[in-house]
Amino acid sequence: MIYSTLGYYSLIFGLVISLPLFFFSTKNFKNQYPLDFKIIIFSFIQLILVIISFLGLILSFVYSDFSNETVFNNSHTTKPLFYKITGTWGNHEGSLLLWLLVLTLFIFIFLIKSEGLLKKYRILTLLFQQIIIIGFFVFLIKSSNPFNYLIPAPKEGLGLNPILQDPALAIHPPILYLGYVGSSIIFSSVLAATTLNYISNTWATHIKKWVLLSWVFLTLGILLGSIWAYYELGWGGFWFWDPVENVSLMPWLALTTLLHCILVLEKRYQLKSWVIILSISTFALSMCGTFLVRSGILNSIHTFANDPERGLYILTFLFILILISLLIFFIFHKEDKHKFNSFFLFSKETAIVINNWFMMYFLAVVLIGTVYPIFLEVISSENISVGPPFYNKLIIPFLIPFLIFMAIGPQLRWIKTRLEKKLNLILLFVISLLVSFFIIRNLDINFLINTVLIGSALYLFFITIRDFILKKNINISQNIAHFGFSLFILSILFNNFFSSEVITNLKVGEKFNNDRYEIFFKDLKKFEKKNYVSFVGKFSIKENNKESNMEPELRIYNQPNIITSEADIKTSFLSDKFITINTVNNKEYFNVRYQVKPFMIWIWLSVLLISLGGVISLFKKYYEK
Amino acid sequence: MKNKILSFLSILILIFVFTTFYKGLEKSNIYEPQNSLKKIPEFSMMTFFESKEIYSKDIFRDNDFYLINIWASWCVPCRDEHQFLVSLSKNNRLEIIGINYKDNYKNAERFLIELGNPYSKILVDKDGTKAIEWGAIGVPETFLVYENKILKKIIGPLNSELAEEIERIVNEKI
Amino acid sequence: MKKFSLFIIILLSLNINSSQADEIELQNKITKNLRCLICQGQSVFDSDSDFANSLKIVVRNKIDEGFTENEINDFLIQKYGEWILYDPKFNKNTYLLWLLPLLIFLLGGAIIFKKLIKINK
DSSP states (O other), X not given: OHHHHHHHHHHHHHHHHHHHHHHHHHHHHHSSSSOOHHHHHHHHHHHHHHHHHHHHHHHHHHTTOTTBHHHHHHOOTTSOHHHHHHGXXXXXHHHHHHHHHHHHHHHHHHHXXXXXXXXXXXHXXXXXXXXXXXXXXXXXHHTOOTTOBOSSOOSSOOOOXXXXXXXXXXXXXXXHHHHHHHXXXXXXXXXXXXXXXXXXXXXXXXXXXXXXXXXXXXXXXXXXXXXHHHHHSSSSOSXXXXXXXXXXXXXXXXXXXXXXXXXXXXXXXXXXXXXXXXXXXXXXXXXXXXXXXXXXXSOOTTOOOXXXXXXXXXXXXXXXXXXXXXHHHHHHOOOOXXXXXXXXXXXXXXXXXXXXXXXXXXXXXXXXXXXHHHXXXXXXXXXXXXXXXXXXXXXXXXXXXXXXXXXXXXGSOSSOOXXXXXXXXXXXXXXXXXXXXXXXXXXXXXXXXXXXXXXXXXXXXXXXXXXXXXXXXXXXXXXXXXXXXXXXXXXXXHHHHHOEEEEEEEOXXXXXEOSSEEEEEEEEEEEEOSSEXXXXXXXXXXXTTEEEEEOOEEEXXXXXXXXXXXXXXXXXXXXXXXXXXXXXXXXXXXXXXXXXXXXXXXXXXXXXXXXXXXXXXXXXXXXXX | OHHHHHHHHHHHHHHHHHHHHHHHHHSOOSOOOOTXXXXXXXXXXXXXXXXXXXXXXXXXXXXXXXXXXXXXXXOHHHXXXXXXXXXXXXXXXXXEEEEEEXXXXXXXXXXXXXXXXXXXXXXXXXXXXXXXXXXXXXXXXXEEEETTEEEEEEESOOOHHHHHHHHHHHHHTO | OHXXXXXXHHHHHHHHHHHHHHHHHHHHHHHHTBBOTTSSSXXXXXXXXXXXXXXXXXXXXXXXXXXXXXXXXXXXXXXHOGGGBSSOOOSTTTXXXXXXXXXXXXXXXXXXXXXXXXXXX
16 A cells, blocks of 8 residues: 555656756756756656656565555466566556656666767757656556555455466566667657757767667567567467567667668768658657557457557557657758768668668568558458468568678678679579578478578578678677578578477377377376466477477466466477477367477577677777778 | 658648547457358258257248357356346247257256256257358357348357347347 | 370379378468467467367368368358458458558669669769
């Protein structure tokens, strides 16, 4: 009770702090003095108040204070402490409070870290960020208050959805939000810079850090979500092109594009308007994601809040922000006549522009695929589904030139180059195609497109390896990221081609045989756990005379009453073995699904490599060449 | 000039997107299969008690109302809606036909003895494929049929309002 | 002639052997493209729900009756609407869905090309 009250009032006071912030900022904006220290103090106080509020909610969860409605709806006394804490942001209200926390944290860091930049720019960025912060404050206090009372307090809570009780998913939202909210800083900053006509090389160098930061977090956040889906949803996939996933992919694509073209701005002072548009759309897409997930307009795995009023609020807020930014863009932004119009065909700039072109196409595919069904339903009330086949058909063919450009682009220099060692590059490409040909030859799949696809991925793979050897530490971060990407595409492709699967119904004591595997259902054991009953199946699986034991599990949770299937996964460097069991209605049989999935771990590792590239670049003093 | 057109266009698009999302919010996001299936399907099924094969054309006569109810003894909501079926069965303009979904005979029989048997006929759907012929997605699901057409489709258990509505539709036609 | 008919017979017997596997492959292909209507974002192939299991049997039966993939899809659309297909058909409802991304790609290419030419002049 006490923690909820504390949390609620510090939330209110946090909002009130925005007043003096506005007051001192506008005063300071007009006068000649350097940045008023009071501004930093007040923004620190605001941060502290939001932290207190957040802690208040966490403690309410820890002490299972069911007089708090959010706790009542999402927690239970028998839940392990770890999940009580992570349950704080596993729901609508808590996750929005987390958003707010990161918003205030980031603007505070921004103020400290932007010393030495134009004062007016710093203040204006703060003001734009304050608009977003106030929006979230009002939303939290008015329509998604995490501290609503329940009188009388219930004895027991409703519990957290068991599939969300998982370590990867517990840290997935905070990491993802760091990425989303990082884009809000980019948004505020680009608006401020546009208004002041401050978009410059210096600005690009400074904002690049924020772009990299949000990009790294967003990448890791998406990775965690995928890993969770892989072992928790129980059928061995890791990406479903589900709208909720797409919604996190879209800002990622926009951010990746921004990451590349901000280099052109930094080095060559070009693509100014494009950088502004991209920064705005990155944040708009992040907010749009929040809207689509939270409003319940989508029908998907984790839409929590189905309250149209909340959706309407986020929607209106989002569109006001976009409107403001469009107005600022059209009023203040002036395309200046390029002083040095040297944009040559064979240059790094061109390569990056082409990268942007493809990235925008991928973004368009994902965006249209995600929102088109909503539009169609509103306009013609017809329901359609847009699933994996749509994305595969539209994206895969375009990956081929994309990969090739990705390999060649970094070989070019700024301004103008002749392609060095052309022969070398072509030779490598032929080798890649040949290798790919020998891999694909014996497989029963569409020959031509797969050969070229694997060939181009291999090309990128070989070229980046060659660059590691030849160029040593030059552009190491970019090279690592590109190498990671080639590895990523290759692992996904090989994973698709070489996966095998057995689906069968077995009961205890039965065996399944085919020419590759022998699956023996040895035993079924029952265990009573703190908040669930678990049934563990003992299986022994024989393949090529090698025997391994696997123990998939079925859990029957008490609060809420839900059955989940826990896969048993044996990971090795070359392949994952994946087994799940499920009940078959009214029978003593179990549905057993056994999969062998090659290169699974490489998918995760390659994404880690990609983000490692970002991390290295973040800590590097300056960009080489 | 070019800038003006561009800004005008982008704001127009913005408004369009906003209104669509706004409209989308008002709609419920719970999917209901469209009534693309207006006519009843043709099928042959086994009867529950006699285990005889029976054809759809031998079941449905014009000018009579039929309530097709997909149920199973293991399905909890079916238990809740059963009382409404029993009271609806007293209406002699309405014939209630049960489709027993993925069930075993003994449990289903016990279910009927315990809660009463509102069905004039019970057909057996051992593997759930017949339910798919009807465009059903699970149990319980109920269809009101008149002159070989599906007038109304109810996904999930009946409640008192739905039962009254069915009663009203049937009585209106008399 | 005799050799030729022998060849045909061998070919046919090979076909019969592989037809079983082909059918399963076709079934998997079809069910991977079907939305499990009572699940959240899962295909019928990936789901073990009652609905999905029954639908797998229906698809299997239809294949045995000689239906093609398209005919099975049409049959299911008639029962459940286009919502059930993950791969949206190309028709008046979806022209924009399929073509808009490609148009954007072409438009983007045109803009870049124009700029490059202008600058290089």
